Amino acid sequence: MRISDTAIERLRAAAEFPDLSGTRYRLMDKLGQGGMGAVYRVEDSVLERQIALKVINILDDQNQLAARLLQEARVIARLEHPGIVPVHDVGTLPDGRVFYTMKLVQGRRLDDPETALGGESECLRSFLKICEAVAFAHAHDIVHRDLKPSNIMIGPFGEVLVMDWGLAKVLGSSHHRDNAGPDDAVVGTPGFMAPEQERGDSHVGPLADVYSLGTILKFLLKQRAAEPVSRRLTAIVRKATEAASAARYASVQELASDITQYLQGGAVAAFPEGPGARAWRWIVKNRAWILLILAYLVTRTLFILWRRFS
Amino acid sequence: MNKVWLGLALGGILGIFDGLTAWFTPAARAQLLGIVIGSTVKGLIAGVLIGYFARKVNSLPLGILFGLSVGLILAFAVAAMPNPEGKHYYFEIMLPGGIVGTIVGYATQRFGAGTDLATR
Amino acid sequence: MMRQERDIGISGRFPATRWSLIESARSPEAQQRQRALDVLIAAYWKPIYKHIRMKWQKDIEDAKDLTQEFFSRAVERDFFASFDPGRARLRTFLRTCVDRFVANENQAAQRVKRGGEFQFVALDFENAEGELRTRELPASETPDDFFAREWVRSLFEMAVEQLRRECESAGKAIHFELFKSYDIEEGGRELTYEQAARQYGIKASDVTNYLAHARREFRRIVLEQVRLSTASEEEFRNEARALLGFEVKG
Numbered sequence: 001m002r003i004s005d006t007a008i009e010r011l012r013a014a015a016e017f018p019d020l021s022g023t024r025y026r027l028m029d030k031l032g033q034g035g036m037g038a039v040y041r042v043e044d045s046v047l048e049r050q051i052a053l054k055v056i057n058i059l060d061d062q063n064q065l066a067a068r069l070l071q072e073a074r075v076i077a078r079l080e081h082p083g084i085v086p087v088h089d090v091g092t093l094p095d096g097r098v099f100y101t102m103k104l105v106q107g108r109r110l111d112d113p114e115t116a117l118g119g120e121s122e123c124l125r126s127f128l129k130i131c132e133a134v135a136f137a138h139a140h141d142i143v144h145r146d147l148k149p150s151n152i153m154i155g156p157f158g159e160v161l162v163m164d165w166g167l168a169k170v171l172g173s174s175h176h177r178d179n180a181g182p183d184d185a186v187v188g189t190p191g192f193m194a195p196e197q198e199r200g201d202s203h204v205g206p207l208a209d210v211y212s213l214g215t216i217l218k219f220l221l222k223q224r225a226a227e228p229v230s231r232r233l234t235a236i237v238r239k240a241t242e243a244a245s246a247a248r249y250a251s252v253q254e255l256a257s258d259i260t261q262y263l264q265g266g267a268v269a270a271f272p273e274g275p276g277a278r279a280w281r282w283i284v285k286n287r288a289w290i291l292l293i294l295a296y297l298v299t300r301t302l303f304i305l306w307r308r309f310s
Numbered sequence: 311m312n313k314v315w316l317g318l319a320l321g322g323i324l325g326i327f328d329g330l331t332a333w334f335t336p337a338a339r340a341q342l343l344g345i346v347i348g349s350t351v352k353g354l355i356a357g358v359l360i361g362y363f364a365r366k367v368n369s370l371p372l373g374i375l376f377g378l379s380v381g382l383i384l385a386f387a388v389a390a391m392p393n394p395e396g397k398h399y400y401f402e403i404m405l406p407g408g409i410v411g412t413i414v415g416y417a418t419q420r421f422g423a424g425t426d427l428a429t430r
Numbered sequence: 431m432m433r434q435e436r437d438i439g440i441s442g443r444f445p446a447t448r449w450s451l452i453e454s455a456r457s458p459e460a461q462q463r464q465r466a467l468d469v470l471i472a473a474y475w476k477p478i479y480k481h482i483r484m485k486w487q488k489d490i491e492d493a494k495d496l497t498q499e500f501f502s503r504a505v506e507r508d509f510f511a512s513f514d515p516g517r518a519r520l521r522t523f524l525r526t527c528v529d530r531f532v533a534n535e536n537q538a539a540q541r542v543k544r545g546g547e548f549q550f551v552a553l554d555f556e557n558a559e560g561e562l563r564t565r566e567l568p569a570s571e572t573p574d575d576f577f578a579r580e581w582v583r584s585l586f587e588m589a590v591e592q593l594r595r596e597c598e599s600a601g602k603a604i605h606f607e608l609f610k611s612y613d614i615e616e617g618g619r620e621l622t623y624e625q626a627a628r629q630y631g632i633k634a635s636d637v638t639n640y641l642a643h644a645r646r647e648f649r650r651i652v653l654e655q656v657r658l659s660t661a662s663e664e665e666f667r668n669e670a671r672a673l674l675g676f677e678v679k680g
Contacts, residue, residue, distance in 0.1 A: 001594075002561060003586050007614045008579070011586050012673065014613035015649040021642045026635075045635075288416060296409040303402045304334045 083133025147212035214240025321357020364418035373419035381411020477580035609644035
């Protein structure tokens with residue numbers, strides 16, 4: 001039988017399709033490929049709904065990846081938050097591969113050029129939602145360690161979901177280390193990971209996520225290259241992505257609150273300003289009031305003067 | 311403070327202030343008290359109406375438009391009232407009145423406890 | 431994981447432990463070398479023929495001769511002497527050998543037709559040529575990419591063929607038909623499972639199960655083939671990964 005180029009690609013996909021026979025899931029199609037596994041759209045034949053199934057699809061002789069996938073599922077299960085996809089089920093396929101199922105996210109990846117985020121403030125509000133999810137994870141002692149645009153999904157109603165917790169690290173628990181795979185090895189994505197992560201530092205913590213969030217913010221601002229980026233926003237990016245972790249925002253909340261301040265026209269911690277700049281910002285922030293009151297005073301004064309001299 | 315009270319307070323304060331500016335017109339000084347009382351009452355009425363509107367309709371442009379209209383209409387009513395001299399000062403009363411209405415409209419849309427969750 | 435006595439397609443059985451392919455190819459015993467070579471021929475003759483046609487711009491007759499002759503040389507004992515599985519992929523090694531071979535032949539101005547000292551299974555050059563004519567080499571593609579893809583094509587062809595035979599002998603013809611229409615033929619995936627079920631007179635849930643079975647078997651056969659045509663565990667893993675569409679992580 002002659003195999004065309006497209007057939008090669010389809011056979012390739014077919015060869016890695018997970019075997020779901022004997023499970024409650026029916027395979028629909030492949031949604032994407034992550035670092036260690038592929039994500040498929042499947043139908044839960046019992047609940048009659050579509051969900052996503054993630055399964056390892058590379059050779060895993062030492063069961064390292066299986067342990068990591070399981071760890072990932074457990075991490076997500078601990079994090080019940082609207083910004084984090086809920087896990088439904090974990091199991092082993094007939095072919096021996098570990099899988100977990102999760103809510104099927106309808107949306108686009110942040111790095112998809114067709115992802116429309118709207119104006120600057122909508123864009124920043126989406127970014128704040130990413131921060132909220134990450135801050136929530138930090139509050140549960142979980143560091144994501146691989147935050148990047150391709151791991152963020154934007155739903156059709158502006159929902160923001162932080163995906164791919166496969167490299168997440170559980171802080172302060174040594175028993176997870178044994179089965180978590182490369183806990184302190186160099187993990188992450190160049191360009192989005194903090195310098196201490198790149199060095200393979202053993203003390204990678206929440207501040208590494210702050211750094212990655214800074215690079216995501218930078219990415220978002222770059223997407224909107226047509227418009228000039230305010231110096232205050234640039235300063236926020238700079239502070240979040242300082243090479244020395246101590247010079248960064250001390251937490252994701254601090255980064256988020258600076259963004260909120262920026263959105264409201266308030267003072268931004270990352271951008272110290274002189275009295276002139278502060279006064280000007282106050283004027284810009286309250287320009288509607290100033291204009292209205294000025295308009296009133298001017299008309300009143302004009303009428304009074306006119307009455308006096310006519 | 312909810313939007314109606316905010317409108318009332320703002321309308322009242324601006325009404326008093328607006329009335330007091332009559333002091334700068336020597337001819338009107340004699341009737342200052344009457345002008346201030348009238349202007350305050352007008353401000354209170356406008357404030358309640360605009361505040362109530364802001365509670366029902368959550369839209370900055372509409373709120374401003376409504377404030378402007380109420381300010382203009384009430385000011386017109388005042389200006390149209392018969393007075394001893396038989397002269398009407400439409401412009402002098404309506405223009406500032408409209409601006410004051412706009413200010414109250416803007417304020418009640420931006421501030422004051424919303425109705426979204428509390429009263430709906 | 432690998433079944434030890436499996437029909438590998440062209441030359442019957444290749445009873446072997448995992449990486450004995452290269453050892454066999456280096457064996458002092460000519461018959462054992464021939465058996466190892468049969469496995470290599472099965473997996474590599476098409477990519478090699480196409481490579482000679484495309485990269486060396488040989489006409490059909492020359493390319494046929496060169497392919498036959500290359501494999502005649504390969505059965506000689508010291509052919510694989512310089513091959514180190516730790517340093518290069520078998521596929522890369524073979525391609526380099528072909529290039530060196532063709533270059534030498536070009537230099538020896540009048541090439542003597544030798545006709546082949548060994549009796550090969552007849553290679554279906556017309557078939558290979560037909561495949562070649564239906565595709566063009568994109569300017570962006572390197573000879574190595576081309577060779578690799580042709581190797582994959584040849585591997586998948588063998589695997590599909592083996593799957594077809596296995597399914598038919600096991601009375602699972604529908605399994606294969608479904609696999610063919612969903613995973614090989616153009617436009618097959620537009621068929622819904624319900625439509626396919628009606629077409630073959632089975633339940634929709636059977637369609638998923640049959641497909642899953644065929645895909646699982648296909649995967650198994652492909653991995654076996656990869657094992658057979660690679661020279662070390664590491665190479666096997668790398669090729670398996672590359673084949674299943676993965677970047678090999680460095």
